[in-house]
Amino acid sequence: MIGIVNYGSGNIEAIANIYNRLNIECKVINKPEELEIADRLILPGVGSFDECMKQLIDSGFKDKLNELVLEKKTPILGICIGMQIMANSSEEGSLEGLGWIPGKVKKFDESLLKNKPYLPHMGWNNIKNIHNHIIFTGVDEIQGFYFVHSYYYECEKEENILTVCNYGLDFSSSVFKRHIFGMQFHPEKSHSNGETLLKNFAKLDIC
Amino acid sequence: MLRSRIIPCLLVHKKGLVKTVNFKDSKYVGDPINAVKIFNEKEVDELIVLDIDATKEKRGPDFTLIRNLAAECRMPFCYGGGVSTVEQARRIISLGAEKVALSSAIVDNPLLCAEIGVAVGVQSVVVVLDVKKRKLLGGYDIYTHNGKVKSKRKFKEFVVELNQIGVGEIVINSIDKDGKMNGYDMDLVSSLRDLCDTPITVLGGAGTLDHIKNLISRFKIIGAAAGSLFVFKGKYKAVLINYPNREEKFPLY
Numbered sequence: 505m506i507g508i509v510n511y512g513s514g515n516i517e518a519i520a521n522i523y524n525r526l527n528i529e530c531k532v533i534n535k536p537e538e539l540e541i542a543d544r545l546i547l548p549g550v551g552s553f554d555e556c557m558k559q560l561i562d563s564g565f566k567d568k569l570n571e572l573v574l575e576k577k578t579p580i581l582g583i584c585i586g587m588q589i590m591a592n593s594s595e596e597g598s599l600e601g602l603g604w605i606p607g608k609v610k611k612f613d614e615s616l617l618k619n620k621p622y623l624p625h626m627g628w629n630n631i632k633n634i635h636n637h638i639i640f641t642g643v644d645e646i647q648g649f650y651f652v653h654s655y656y657y658e659c660e661k662e663e664n665i666l667t668v669c670n671y672g673l674d675f676s677s678s679v680f681k682r683h684i685f686g687m688q689f690h691p692e693k694s695h696s697n698g699e700t701l702l703k704n705f706a707k708l709d710i711c
Numbered sequence: 712m713l714r715s716r717i718i719p720c721l722l723v724h725k726k727g728l729v730k731t732v733n734f735k736d737s738k739y740v741g742d743p744i745n746a747v748k749i750f751n752e753k754e755v756d757e758l759i760v761l762d763i764d765a766t767k768e769k770r771g772p773d774f775t776l777i778r779n780l781a782a783e784c785r786m787p788f789c790y791g792g793g794v795s796t797v798e799q800a801r802r803i804i805s806l807g808a809e810k811v812a813l814s815s816a817i818v819d820n821p822l823l824c825a826e827i828g829v830a831v832g833v834q835s836v837v838v839v840l841d842v843k844k845r846k847l848l849g850g851y852d853i854y855t856h857n858g859k860v861k862s863k864r865k866f867k868e869f870v871v872e873l874n875q876i877g878v879g880e881i882v883i884n885s886i887d888k889d890g891k892m893n894g895y896d897m898d899l900v901s902s903l904r905d906l907c908d909t910p911i912t913v914l915g916g917a918g919t920l921d922h923i924k925n926l927i928s929r930f931k932i933i934g935a936a937a938g939s940l941f942v943f944k945g946k947y948k949a950v951l952i953n954y955p956n957r958e959e960k961f962p963l964y
Contacts, residue, residue, distance in 0.1 A: 621910040
């Protein structure tokens with residue numbers, strides 16, 4: 505069963521709607537002690553880096569997630585800020601990130617962008633699956649995904665970059681480390697591509 | 712490459728969908744949920760749904776409708792109509808909408824944008840400005856209540872103010888162009904683009920895909936919204952929900 509972590513941030517309902525349509529069992533997890541009933545997790549997130557980290561800590565989810573993800577190797581998929589907080593730190597805030605996938609979150613350099621509105625990077629953009637990872641099986645890379653963000657994940661190690669996208673520069677539009685996945689775009693808002701990806705995550709044989 | 716967003720805009724009136732001309736003469740075009748299902752299949756970039764009765768009838772948003780629409784939408788979904796409080800905005804986002812559109816409440820009190828921005832994230836706050844060209848003096852006036860009430864706000868100053876406060880997007884809706892299908896008001900977009908660096912979506916006037924192409928080729932990254940174009944087909948405006956497919960769409964960028 506898929507558990508959607510409800511720590512007070514993110515578009516929980518949109519993700520649940522997709523799994524309901526796909527007839528894949530999912531549950532919104534409201535308390536850290538309920539996390540263990542799920543065999544894989546989705547970590548949404550909207551707003552700012554610090555705000556999300558603070559909510560994750562205050563709600564008591566952070567420690568339990570660390571235990572499940574790092575020790576029990578529960579597969580997890582972070583979306584948008586839910587991905588960014590998997591980094592070590594962010595230029596957007598001062599709190600420490602989860603540090604699951606080594607990297608730093610940086611702000612796009614507006615001087616590299618030619619046309620207003622510059623930021624956020626909002627709309628549909630194509631991606632490139634540089635590792636040919638099976639989680640992207642069936643995804644139309646040219647169609648791509650819906651993005652809305654002003655900060656991007658800079659991976660410390662190239663091996664953790666799952667897909668790249670271009671907005672002024674090439675950036676990691678998704679990252680991974682074995683059973684840990686982070687997507688900058690919004691699969692829950694990205695039509696059949698998003699549905700395919702969420703379905704692939706639900707069925708992925710990671711071990 | 713980031714692509715400009717091509718966005719159908721649907722108007723809700725008496726629980727059905729309508730399309731207007733110059734904000735008048737509403738014509739019934741179908742059922743909202745059914746339309747969303749078709750736009751899902753056509754994989755539209757984004758969808759705007761505006762309840763044009765709410766503010767006029769002095770009522771809040773129809774949350775049942777929003778819940779049902781959001782449950783269908785597989786694309787970013789923006790809802791507007793009757794939103795005047797932080798709590799209403801928060802509820803709309805929690806039901807699964809991506810963006811909440813405000814108009815008359817922001818014309819009354821622009822600082823409400825900031826309050827809603829704190830609650831749901833600035834990127835989710837959309838301000839819709841209905842504007843009409845001044846006949847003699849030049850420039851534009853802002854209207855609310857379906858084009859019935861002229862605001863005292865000065866268009867240019869108000870846009871600068873919104874830009875300073877910080878909003879996620881401005882939807883500029885030309886009352887003169889509404890339903891005319893003879894092209895966007897490019898001067899209006901150009902004056903707005905110069906005044907702010909907020910994302911802009913243009914509504915009113917699109918009648919062909921070439922109109923959209925012209926808008927994108929001039930402004931590069933922009934939201935191209937349309938009502939009539941995506942709900943009518945042919946010279947006699949037969950109701951038929953449509954949207955460019957991939958082959959028709961990619962040459963527009």
